[in-house]
Amino acid sequence: MYDFTSMIPRRNTDSVKWDVKPNELPMWVADMDFKVAPEIRDAMRQKIDFGIFGYEEPHDDYFQAVIDWYTKEHHATPKKEWMFLSTGVVPTISSSVRRVSNVGDNVLVQAPVYNIFYNSIVNNGRHVLSSDLVYDPNNHQYHIDFADLERKLAEPLTTMMILCNPHNPIGKVWSRDELIKINQLCIKHSVTLLSDEIHGDLVFQGDDYTPMFSLPDDLIQNVIVCVSPSKTFNVAALHAATVIIPNQVLRDKVNRGINTDELGEPNLLAIPGTIAAYTKAGQWVHKLRQHIRANYQTVVDFCQKNIPDVTVVPSTATYLVWIDVSQLTDDSAKLESFIRSQTGLYVSAGTVYGGDGNHFLRMNIASPASMIDDGLNRLKNGIEQSKQSK
Ligand SMILES: Cc1ncc(COP(=O)(O)O)c(C=O)c1O
Known part of the structure; x- marks a missing residue:
């Protein structure tokens, strides 16, 4: 009954998140790419x-x-x-x-x-x-x-x-x-x-x-x-x-x-x-949580298998995933902008959150599974390219 799989085009809708170039994939600011509950x-x-x-x-x-x-x-x-x-x-x-x-x-x-x-x-x-x-x-x-x-x-x-x-x-x-x-x-x-x-x-x-x-x-x-x-x-x-x-x-x-x-x-x-x-809209939220949980697990599994240099911080809440990139950089803002320029993936640099954020990236996973897959492949490519460019 509820649709958590369709990609709804949000470019040119005044969306802050999707005010990006045609090749870019925004997984930064905290809103979701799911339509609000019909109720x-x-x-x-x-x-x-x-x-x-x-x-x-x-x-x-x-x-x-x-x-x-x-x-x-x-x-x-x-x-x-x-x-x-x-x-x-x-x-x-x-x-x-x-x-x-x-x-x-x-x-x-x-x-x-x-x-x-x-x-x-x-x-x-x-x-x-x-x-x-x-x-x-x-x-x-x-x-x-x-x-x-x-x-x-x-x-x-x-x-x-x-x-x-x-x-x-x-x-x-x-x-x-x-x-x-x-x-x-x-x-x-x-x-x-x-x-x-x-x-x-x-x-x-x-x-x-x-x-x-x-x-x-x-x-x-x-x-x-x-x-x-x-x-x-x-x-x-x-x-x-x-x-x-x-x-x-x-x-x-x-x-x-x-x-x-x-x-x-x-x-x-x-x-x-x-x-x-x-x-x-309680039912909608209960379904949403299942999708967030599945997406979170996808990110953990993918990173373990394909990006051994990063670690997903274990978490139980929010649709924001905190990714430890300390093995790759002391400057996550630089890594973030490199990944964005090379692959179009737009995540948040951990630096803006203060503390040890310069060792982390934050990724918004409240999107259809197909978009998560796309984002993860871009993350992998971006990190591989950043290692080669060193
Ligand atoms: C912890 C936290 N507080 C507040 C907000 C924004 O709240 P509002 O839009 O109601 O001002 C956010 C948005 O990401 C948030 O993560």
Whole structure:
């Protein structure tokens, strides 16, 4: 019933991802080459046909849709009064930075991490302080150095931390125990913790992710959680996110920042699109996860067999694959641009994510299997050519 195999031409459709040369294959920015679930498109069509598009705000049915989705999918039930609608996760992060920290403060992140976090911090006059994730080259897994994290949270100028769970770009789901530890440290050092959970529905194998708001009440009084249908349902252009803040004082503080003067009104499809996604498109997401899992396995198997110089970092979530190219280069930006120029394959250079990203490439695998095969063959050719050119 759902089509995850057809290649839908997206060139010349204003797509950022596909604004590339005719021979190029874009596997970089995080949107998917799959058509949005028909249930969501139907709801959007109905809205368009209604024909009047004034100012809008969400009501009980919107919040109930979010509550039911998290209850059914993740066995976690946020309270209605904790939530409000925002026009996107990144705008919410930037607005929260302005509301809960001061110019000159440190905002802590865990590099390598989603590059736009840096913009939200630096463009608001705050400093980025990273407690880098630690990479073990033997098992190719990352972990948190909790001693380093605590040292940095304890710095007087550190007033906010931005967590990414599951973590983009490494595809890791943080465990409940790790989340509790992070929380306890943030509480101890009076740091507001923002948890970006935009990839939370895209755990394709292993244990599910733990929504931060499902932790005990006393642990979540300093927490801002951002969830969104954007990645899950491939509706980035919807500009809809739900912000969940259990503590009323913090909620009022952040919500004021997100008021219409700052982030604008929701667009005409945000409310009906989100409700339809959460109430009607669950099956589509369940199928999607199977395709992501199959594509992930294809990438792992192909690289093992055909590109022995690279290793795919083991992951359980997101449709972004983090590929260790440290045996080939210390400068993944250079490798990325070489591969693009020689083969047309456009992946993301790990350098933009900070930390040890200069040893990695990030590949978006939310595309039909035929495109994954094409991308992998180009990756193999590009890497072979780069070795020959040395
Ligand atoms: C971790 C993370 N947060 C936020 C976003 C973007 O969110 P939005 O489009 O709602 O601003 C992305 C997009 O890739 C992401 O990976």
